[in-house]
Amino acid sequence: MKPRAQAAHGRSFGRMAGLYDEVRPRYPDAAINLVSRGWNDLDVCDLGAGTGILSTALLDRGANVIAIDPDDMSLANNPARSLVGSAEDTGLPESCVDVVTVAQAWHWFDEAAAAAEIARILRPGGHLIILINQLDVRIDWVLRLSRIMHAGDVHRPAYCPRPAGFDLVDHDLVEFTTPLTVAGIVDLARTRSYWLRSNQRTRTRVESNLREFFSLEHPVDGELELPYMCLAYGLKFDG
Template sequence: MTPQPAESALRRGAGPKIPRQARTAHGRRFGTTAELYDAVRPGYPAAATDAVLTGAADRPLDVCDLGAGTGLLSRDLTRDDRVGELIAVDPDEQLLDRNPAQVRVGAAEAIPLPDGSVDLVTAAQAWHWFDPQAAGAEIARVLRSGGRLAILNNQLDVRLPWVLRLARIMHAGDVYRPGWQPHLGPGFTTEPTQEHLFTTMVTVDTVVKLAATRSYWLRSNERTRTRVEANIRDYLAHEVGFDTTGAFELPYLCLVSISHLPTDQ
């Protein structure tokens, strides 16, 4: 494990490149497409969730799933014997309505939990919406001694040229940054970032629906959405050559960053 580097030396994670206030507003729009988001966004590979829970204490862990949304990660955590109490936190009540865990409305910068109340905080597909300094301080507050933060990010595997082009057409914002680490402030140490490859079966229609869950689409007008959809369909059918009536594998990469607080002596 390595100490946190200076902020100037960090490589920023992929995410919407918009001002903080606007980013917060956009990050709370996903409830308007909660059912679609739940249907087409991929879950997390078993190897990734296992990495998050491996090395756990000899008792079930109390976990806060932060920015939990509809519960793509929460579902896996509720089914794992290594997890005891699970509380899902998100500012969007419409998303939480679909989350199977115990839920609380709240933000990463103001977590509605007592000091030292959980062993593990997870943030799946959510860190880029947070203020890292404020969120880091709040996470440190709610974690017990020796507690951990696990950040999981699914992204299209843009190392593949055809996937990179698709991501750009979708305005997905996915950029491959090997070794990315969050800036959490003092007290945390962070393990080397893990990469877990997986694929999901999709159709051209599924890819269009996937684009419709992205922040670019949600803040665009109908004319822009129509253009993006047409570009996706044309690219996959004519340039990549997929059968527009069949299914194909869409490659993904899950990045997992695990950070630790020290254990009190």
Template sequence: MPEIFKPHPTETPRPIPSLPARAFTMSAARRNELATAFRAGGKHYDAVRPSYPAAALDFMVPPRARDAVDVGAGTGIFTAMLLGRGLRVRAVEPSTDMLTVLRTRLPEVIAAEGTGEHTGLEADSADVITYAQAWHWVDPKQASIEAARILRSGGLLSLVWNQLDVSVSWVHRLARIMHAGDVHRPDFQPPLGQEFFAPEPGQWTWNQELTGEQIIELAKSRSYYLRASAATRSRVESNLSWYLYDHLGHEEDTPITVPYLTHAWRARLR
């Protein structure tokens, strides 16, 4: 799916739904339960999820960084960007299925099963630790302690999320139909442990060209859909088809310009 990383015109900012605070305060048992949605389906996830703007990578990675750790690496979408910058990259991911895809596409990356709270990596071994679409899957206090243990002096903990740009009215409704939970308010700040200074934010807008069917496939990669019953999945697909084709009037094979917003934060180790 082609991605066009360039600014796009948006409407006047409007109140938008936020990733609930409970996403960062839920129990470990609840997080593990929700994360089971990603135990399978790695190939589908890798095929439909977008990459990230190069400007976000510039913001997240220190200029003199040599060693990077990508935690919650999934199938390696962001890992590949780190590798493309000439960094020595290690990837940590709890899903065996996701790791299988990552190891196939990036055999040069050292990839291990683990979590943000327990990476299994040695201390003082990284200049930057990244979380792409993954910080809400960890206990932020415990993951901060682990990140601080792994980082060298002055290292960065960098977090990034892609989200549909719901400041655009039709995209706002699309996100609701898709049950896109990873949507932040403009003033959102991810919780970190006391080991880090307050995070500095960055933000970029860009467009992705998708057909209606590709948008539906994107919805199928989200945890809400993956954990839903067959009846709920069918309803989501039907609602999306109605909205894209009947309500908005798009042709099935005609690309739709979908506005995206990328949020990133970088926090320096105290």
């Protein structure tokens, strides 16, 4: 996808902000605490913060959070202090935060420009934490589900972001599940970028294929536990 089109799609989630917040999974404690086990009073920039799934968890841990996102409709749902901005131009002053967190957003960024901006706003010795929740496609039926949903943003477990100016100090793969009904999984599909940029005919086909899958191939009675993995990376600013 061309950078301009990619940026536009990254701003499209606000149209589904309430649903996104309802059906998208939370981040496991082991991933959030990868670098810092004590968040109390840390100054944190949650970059690409969206509706605030991670922002909320950081606030609950006592962090001072500023949420940055280009989508003001998503930020309207975010409980943290917020500012409309981008990963490449946050609008924040230099050396103002201890930690920058990026949850479910790194793939929307211009990596080189974002790395330079993150380095600018971090204090010396500060950390960057990148979290990626994705369906655990190592499981056969989940792989099939991801293909029906067109969940194409799935990284291999060996994937590792390498932004310039940062050293990887820790990483982890955290397995977890989240409970959803079939209707909830259809709603989950509705929050994905493929759905948001598709026409009604395509959306109807995807929903029909999902319901058929859970009716015939993987029958479900009530809720199921949807398997996920969280790829978590802790990086230290070497400036």
